[in-house]
Amino acid sequence: MPVNAPHHIMKRFDQEMDDVKKLILSMGALVERAIENAISSIINQDESLARKTIERDKTINALEVECDELTRNIMVRRQPAAGDLRFIIAIIKLVEDLEHMGDLAASIATTALQTSKQPSNYYDSIETMGEKVVEQMHNALDALARGDIEMAIDVIARDKKIDKRHRAMQREVLTYMMEDPRSISQLLNLSTVAKQLERISDHAVNVAKLVIYITSGQDVRHIDIKAVKELVNYNNDKPGKDKVSKAPLSDEISNEESEVE
Amino acid sequence: MAKKTQHIMKRFDKELEEVKEIVLSMGELVEQSIKDAMETLISPSEDLAHKILNCDKKIEELEAECEELAQSIIVRRQPTASDLRFIIAIIKLLKDLEYMGHLSASISSMALQTVKQPTEYYDSLESMGEKVVIQVHDAFKALANSNSKLAHKVIDRDQKINKRYRVIQREVLTYMLEEPHSISHLLNLSNVAKQLERIADHAVHVSKLVISYSE
Numbered sequence: 001m002p003v004n005a006p007h008h009i010m011k012r013f014d015q016e017m018d019d020v021k022k023l024i025l026s027m028g029a030l031v032e033r034a035i036e037n038a039i040s041s042i043i044n045q046d047e048s049l050a051r052k053t054i055e056r057d058k059t060i061n062a063l064e065v066e067c068d069e070l071t072r073n074i075m076v077r078r079q080p081a082a083g084d085l086r087f088i089i090a091i092i093k094l095v096e097d098l099e100h101m102g103d104l105a106a107s108i109a110t111t112a113l114q115t116s117k118q119p120s121n122y123y124d125s126i127e128t129m130g131e132k133v134v135e136q137m138h139n140a141l142d143a144l145a146r147g148d149i150e151m152a153i154d155v156i157a158r159d160k161k162i163d164k165r166h167r168a169m170q171r172e173v174l175t176y177m178m179e180d181p182r183s184i185s186q187l188l189n190l191s192t193v194a195k196q197l198e199r200i201s202d203h204a205v206n207v208a209k210l211v212i213y214i215t216s217g218q219d220v221r222h223i224d225i226k227a228v229k230e231l232v233n234y235n236n237d238k239p240g241k242d243k244v245s246k247a248p249l250s251d252e253i254s255n256e257e258s259e260v261e
Numbered sequence: 262m263a264k265k266t267q268h269i270m271k272r273f274d275k276e277l278e279e280v281k282e283i284v285l286s287m288g289e290l291v292e293q294s295i296k297d298a299m300e301t302l303i304s305p306s307e308d309l310a311h312k313i314l315n316c317d318k319k320i321e322e323l324e325a326e327c328e329e330l331a332q333s334i335i336v337r338r339q340p341t342a343s344d345l346r347f348i349i350a351i352i353k354l355l356k357d358l359e360y361m362g363h364l365s366a367s368i369s370s371m372a373l374q375t376v377k378q379p380t381e382y383y384d385s386l387e388s389m390g391e392k393v394v395i396q397v398h399d400a401f402k403a404l405a406n407s408n409s410k411l412a413h414k415v416i417d418r419d420q421k422i423n424k425r426y427r428v429i430q431r432e433v434l435t436y437m438l439e440e441p442h443s444i445s446h447l448l449n450l451s452n453v454a455k456q457l458e459r460i461a462d463h464a465v466h467v468s469k470l471v472i473s474y475s476e
Contacts, residue, residue: 072345079339089332089352096353174445181441185434188451195455219325 013078017087020070024091024098027063028141028207031098034060034105035137035200039130041112042193043123053109060102067095086217090210094144097203097210101137104196104203115189122176122190125169126197132162133197133204140207147215153228155208156220159201166198273338280334280351281405283327287358288401290316290323292394294365295460299390301372302383302453313369320362324355346474354404354470357463361397364456364463371456375449382436385429386453392422393457396464403468407475412468419465426458 034053041050071088074080080088117123136155143151173191177184209220212228220228294316301309331348334340340348396415403411433451437444 068349072349075335075345075349076341081336085332085336089335092349092352093356096356170448174448177437177444177448178441181438184437184444188430188434191448192455221325 013074016070016074016078017084020067020074020088020091023063023067023070024094025141025145027060027067027095027098028144030056030060030063031101031105032134032137032141034102035108035130036134038105038108038112039127039134039197041109042115042190043127043130045112045117047113050109050112054106057102057106061099064095064099067091071095083214083217087214090214094207094210097206101200101203104200108193108196111189111193115186118183118186120176120183120187120190122169122173122187125172126190126193129162129165129169129194129197132158132165133201136162136201136204140204140211143208143211144214147211149212149215152208152211156205156228159205162198162201166194169194273334273340273344276330276334276338277344277347280327280330280348283323283330284351284354284358285401285405287320287323287327287355288397288404290320291358291361291365292397292401294320294362295368295390295394295397295457298365298368298372299387299394301369302375302386302390305373305375307373310369310373313366317362317366320358324359328352328355343474350470350474354467357466357470361460361463364460368453368456371449371453375446382429382432382447382450385425385432386450386457389422389425389429389454389457392418392425393461393464396422396461400464400467400471403471407471409472409475412471412475415468416465419461422458422461426454429454 034056037049037053040046041053071091074088078084136158139151140155142148143155170191173187173194177187212218212220294313297309297313297316300306301313331351335348338344396418399411399415402408403415430451433447433454437447440447
């Protein structure tokens with residue numbers, strides 16, 4: 001067997017993991033754009049943008065299928081263990097969060113087609129919330145790309161504010177409904193949009209939690225933000241334990257390789 | 262050697278069965294939760310609300326247990342083909358179960374906040390609730406028996422649930438216009454309908470996952 005053979009095989013595994021990373025990040029980018037466009041189509045009453053957004057959801061769904069196939073193949077042919085397996089399992093879940101976010105964006109865009117912009121202060125609130133949610137999404141994806149735990153923790157911490165804002169918006173919409181019952185139908189639609197934005201933000205938090213899982217092996221799904229911080233710092237101080245670092249996705253994988261027997 | 266392999270296979274099958282059992286008990290908890298939540302609508306009860314919250318916690322615990330088992334199976338058994346598809350589907354649908362649990366808890370907390378008003382609307386909600394429980398029940402029945410036919414049925418029936426949901430929302434709108442002072446309560450009820458519709462969506466997702474490994 002040529003001396004280079006093992007090296008070559010490892011390289012192909014690397015390639016495959018790289019392909020998965022690229023795929024998930026491009027899916028993330030598409031979803032981020034879909035959310036931005038969906039919000040814009042509502043605020044600006046842009047029917048053409050709304051239709052494009054709905055149409056483009058098909059591409060996002062297709063990427064999910066492709067990603068599932070890739071991860072399945074890797075599991076069968078490479079039988080990953082430890083950090084690599086953690087990563088693959090995280091991707092399997094991540095892809096679902098992204099696909100849901102895409103669906104929510106398409107749903108918001110559909111609402112844009114069903115409503116005609118009537119003067120309402122509520123649009124301002126939607127726009128502001130939209131900006132915060134897009135920022136969360138962007139940061140979560142950034143954290144994923146760079147293996148940035150601090151950024152991930154930040155996304156999780158900020159979710160409280162988004163929830164607060166959403167509750168305030170629910171109270172706000174109630175007052176508008178009572179002021180002008182003729183606007184109720186329209187406002188119900190917009191209130192649904194606000195809820196969908198809040199759900200998108202929840203998914204961004206899921207992405208952030210998966211980033212923490214990938215980079216530190218800690219499952220932080222059901223614990224509060226304080227505990228998350230403690231957990232991550234604690235592991236950093238433990239002697240002999242893997243140092244949690246800001247490892248970008250590509251470097252993380254090559255670090256793991258050296259640990260594999 | 263053959264006997265040892267057989268023995269290993271049996272243990273492997275047992276482990277897969279164990280995973281399935283956990284998921285099915287989670288499914289039962291979710292089903293009961295939805296029924297309890299709908300019950301809180303008819304007769305608001307703090308006890309029932311607590312029961313649902315505890316159920317939600319239990320579902321989270323089982324989720325963690327199941328996931329650990331699934332991962333351990335992946336590492337030790339290196340499943341392939343349909344076994345792998347099954348394990349992957351399980352990992353994905355654990356999330357759906359978690360959401361369904363949360364949605365039930367959400368319904369019951371909204372139910373506690375409302376005062377029972379338009380009776381006809383409650384009838385509509387009750388009826389929708391019953392349909393959604395059937396969807397959840399059948400989705401997990403399909404999982405239990407790897408029954409893709411039943412899974413397809415659940416997916417097809419979702420159209421009716423969506424239709425019913427839209428009718429309910431129009432109904433709410435008329436009540437809101439008739440009685441603007443009740444808008445706050447009616448919004449809560451409208452949200453209950455939304456949560457039910459989302460639970461139904463998750464049942465559809467579970468069914469699609471069943472199809473992914475059983476076809």
